[in-house]
Amino acid sequence: MKTEKNKVALVTGANTGVGFQIAKALAENNYTVYVGARNLEKGKNAASQLGENAIAIELDVTVENTIKLAAKAIEKEHGLLDLLVNNAGISNAGTRQGTMEEMLAAQMPSVASISEMKAVWNTNVFGALAVTQAFIPLLRNAPSPRIVNVSSGLGSLTMNQDPSNPYRKSFDVVYGASKAAMNAITVSLANELEGTNIKINAVSPGFTATALNNFQGTESVEEGSKEPVRVALDESGVSGQFTGPNQEHFPW
Numbered sequence: 001m002k003t004e005k006n007k008v009a010l011v012t013g014a015n016t017g018v019g020f021q022i023a024k025a026l027a028e029n030n031y032t033v034y035v036g037a038r039n040l041e042k043g044k045n046a047a048s049q050l051g052e053n054a055i056a057i058e059l060d061v062t063v064e065n066t067i068k069l070a071a072k073a074i075e076k077e078h079g080l081l082d083l084l085v086n087n088a089g090i091s092n093a094g095t096r097q098g099t100m101e102e103m104l105a106a107q108m109p110s111v112a113s114i115s116e117m118k119a120v121w122n123t124n125v126f127g128a129l130a131v132t133q134a135f136i137p138l139l140r141n142a143p144s145p146r147i148v149n150v151s152s153g154l155g156s157l158t159m160n161q162d163p164s165n166p167y168r169k170s171f172d173v174v175y176g177a178s179k180a181a182m183n184a185i186t187v188s189l190a191n192e193l194e195g196t197n198i199k200i201n202a203v204s205p206g207f208t209a210t211a212l213n214n215f216q217g218t219e220s221v222e223e224g225s226k227e228p229v230r231v232a233l234d235e236s237g238v239s240g241q242f243t244g245p246n247q248e249h250f251p252w
């Protein structure tokens with residue numbers, strides 16, 4: 001139900017996958033949720049499934065004007081933002097066909113296409129930061145503002161150096177390194193915002209079956225959204241942390 005007391009959240013890339021489940025959980029927790037979508041029709045379709053607490057908003061994290069307009073619209077309607085979930089992400093530039101393994105092989109540092117790397121980083125790194133910058137003024141107006149960056153265990157440099165980690169061979173420069181960069185930005189921002197009431201954390205949903213990995217992930221979107229949702233809803237939690245799907249602390 002929509003009430004005066006509803007907190008306000010924005011989830012980027014919320015028309016499908018993990019982002020849709022995060023938006024669903026927030027709507028169920030009486031947040032007014034802006035369902036960010038680069039294709040507004042897809043966003044409207046998703047929002048219509050989430051009930052009256054959900055509002056579709058056009059937001060392509062790589063297009064400055066859509067970020068600006070989204071921030072203006074939320075400012076006009078609410079004057080603040082309680083929660084920003086930077087969820088939008090891509091694993092490749094969509095220019096190649098193949099299995100997940102073939103895609104990964106093409107994204108290794110010795111052979112990766114620099115233009116594909118730029119396209120993915122544009123969304124996962126620069127897009128997430130651009131959205132964050134645009135919404136910080138609105139977050140500052142909220143009583144307990146939070147930013148959740150949806151990262152990946154693949155972005156942990158420490159885990160990628162651990163010989164016992166079976167996933168370390170999947171640490172590529174197109175996607176994996178983009179999540180390491182997102183993690184670096186999370187730490188940088190947490191340091192800058194220290195002493196303010198804005199909290200920022202990174203979370204990994206775990207290996208979740210979505211379009212991102214041709215639905216080869218082993219967990220459901222319900223499972224994958226659990227940790228992002230837990231951190232998103234935690235108003236009294238910490239800042240500058242990186243956690244995994246079982247609430248475990250991941251090293252940066």
Ligand SMILES: NC(=O)c1ccc[n+]([C@@H]2O[C@H](COP(=O)([O-])OP(=O)(O)OC[C@H]3O[C@@H](n4cnc5c(N)ncnc54)[C@H](OP(=O)(O)O)[C@@H]3O)[C@@H](O)[C@H]2O)c1
Nearest residue numbers: 013017018038060061087088089151152207208210211212
């Ligand atoms: N699935 C996993 O195993 C896994 C593991 C670790 C981390 N993650 C992270 O979880 C997040 C969600 O991914 P997912 O697995 O749910 O994948 P997904 O189902 O492919 O969803 C990705 C979402 O991001 C949107 N998006 C892509 N580029 C965008 C842009 N430029 N502007 C705005 N939205 C954009 C997509 O929109 P369209 O529908 O229009 O394409 C879609 O809504 C990503 O950050 C991903 O890196 C996923």
